[in-house]
Amino acid sequence: MPLFKFEKNPPIPQHLSITENEWMNPQWQMQNALKKEADFACYFDLQSDESSVFHGASDLFNIRCTPYYASLAQNKPHHPIRKILMPNTRELVSENQEMLDPLGEKRNLKSRRLIHRYSDRALLLITDFCSVYCRYCTRKHFTGQDQVLAKKEELDEALLYIKSHPGIKEVIISGGDPLTLSDAVLDRVFFEIRKIEHVEIIRLGSRMPVVCPQRITEDLCRILKKYKPVYFMNHFNHPKEITELAAQKLEMIVDHGVPSFNQMVLLNGVNNHEAIVQALSRRMLYLRVKPYYMFQCDPSKGTDYLRTSISNSLKIQKNLWGHLSGLAMPNLAVDIPNGGGKTYYSPNFETERQDNTIFYRGWDGVEGAYVSPNDSEIIEPIDAEDYFSEWDLIRNSKK
Ligand SMILES: *Cc1c(COP(=O)(O)O)cnc(C)c1O
Ligand code: SF4
Numbered sequence: 001m002p003l004f005k006f007e008k009n010p011p012i013p014q015h016l017s018i019t020e021n022e023w024m025n026p027q028w029q030m031q032n033a034l035k036k037e038a039d040f041a042c043y044f045d046l047q048s049d050e051s052s053v054f055h056g057a058s059d060l061f062n063i064r065c066t067p068y069y070a071s072l073a074q075n076k077p078h079h080p081i082r083k084i085l086m087p088n089t090r091e092l093v094s095e096n097q098e099m100l101d102p103l104g105e106k107r108n109l110k111s112r113r114l115i116h117r118y119s120d121r122a123l124l125l126i127t128d129f130c131s132v133y134c135r136y137c138t139r140k141h142f143t144g145q146d147q148v149l150a151k152k153e154e155l156d157e158a159l160l161y162i163k164s165h166p167g168i169k170e171v172i173i174s175g176g177d178p179l180t181l182s183d184a185v186l187d188r189v190f191f192e193i194r195k196i197e198h199v200e201i202i203r204l205g206s207r208m209p210v211v212c213p214q215r216i217t218e219d220l221c222r223i224l225k226k227y228k229p230v231y232f233m234n235h236f237n238h239p240k241e242i243t244e245l246a247a248q249k250l251e252m253i254v255d256h257g258v259p260s261f262n263q264m265v266l267l268n269g270v271n272n273h274e275a276i277v278q279a280l281s282r283r284m285l286y287l288r289v290k291p292y293y294m295f296q297c298d299p300s301k302g303t304d305y306l307r308t309s310i311s312n313s314l315k316i317q318k319n320l321w322g323h324l325s326g327l328a329m330p331n332l333a334v335d336i337p338n339g340g341g342k343t344y345y346s347p348n349f350e351t352e353r354q355d356n357t358i359f360y361r362g363w364d365g366v367e368g369a370y371v372s373p374n375d376s377e378i379i380e381p382i383d384a385e386d387y388f389s390e391w392d393l394i395r396n397s398k399k
Pocket of ligand 1: 103115121122123172
């Protein structure tokens with residue numbers, strides 16, 4: 001048994017005077033979202049500058065939060081989750097770098113709802129709706145504009161593109177948050193994607209296990225199982241988000257044979273410390289959720305105050321290296337602004353190179369050298385050509 005404990009489930013906020021059944025109902029959570037200043041004032045003491053931001057910030061990026069997620073930080077002025085959900089005056093001022101579309105996604109839109117940036121996988125923006133609008137969201141050019149579920153023509157157009165590109169082996173269902181849609185809609189979308197023979201993997205990205213774990217039900221898990229292999233991508237940023245309820249739901253997903261991963265974003269003053277990242281990662285791993293990415297926060301408009309510096313992110317990674325199981329270690333990745341794609345960072349322990357000999361000083365200072373064979377001795381495996389056609393299809397998938 002682990003020595004750590006998951007967060008206690010938050011009590012139902014008293015001002016709501018509702019039943020346990022209502023609280024546990026995901027529809028109730030979504031329909032009773034906090035949107036206005038008065039809603040937030042029931043949970044938090046608002047500072048005068050926070051109060052003023054409700055008018056301006058929603059023009060830049062929609063404001064919404066589930067009562068469950070807000071209750072995790074209720075009446076705690078310095079709680080990390082408060083920073084994620086609360087609009088901030090600094091969203092409204094211009095700072096270092098701010099782009100509405102830092103990943104250049106609009107340029108890679110192959111149809112109104114499909115981004116095809118990397119050869120073998122395409123990203124389907126099934127809805128722009130989220131039950132919590134995280135203030136650091138990278139997709140402010142799309143998310144939260146109340147367009148909701150893709151129209152039938154938009155979806156058909158995206159499916160047609162995937163159908164006509166046999167190099168696309170994986171479809172990532174994203175948004176917005178796909179799990180804000182009903183089981184019936186999700187089932188239909190999965191069904192349509194699975195009809196396309198060359199699609200091997202379906203990936204589903206959602207923050208619902210964090211912001212509304214009530215949404216994860218046996219019925220939903222059976223759908224994920226039915227269309228296997230479906231990979232579930234979580235987005236937990238902080239160990240305080242892993243309540244007992246969330247933990248139970250994550251296990252329910254994995255128990256249905258759905259491999260699960262976690263992508264986190266390093267956020268200034270929220271989770272940018274190795275002690276916090278290790279705590280998050282080990283809890284995730286214990287729940288059979290593999291920590292996958294630790295993202296540098298994108299320079300999305302109005303997020304300067306939430307971004308870490310690159311050197312701060314590198315320091316966190318370096319401090320974790322060697323102390324955190326490789327299974328629990330997320331990849332530090334930066335999305336190159338302007339749509340350059342992802343780039344990874346990893347600590348470089350090489351100290352010197354002399355001809356074929358490469359010298360290293362490892363994570364705890366132990367030194368060693370690797371003597372490399374000569375390049376002239378390198379041969380190609382004779383059966384590589386068995387896989388050439390498969391490989392060419394993928395490499396040329398964007399043509
Ligand atoms: C990040 C991303 C993906 C997925 O990349 P992985 O490295 O496979 O997780 C796919 N499409 C787009 C547009 C992305 O930004
Ligand atoms: S859940 Fe994801 S898409 Fe939605 S606001 Fe948060 S980061 Fe953006």
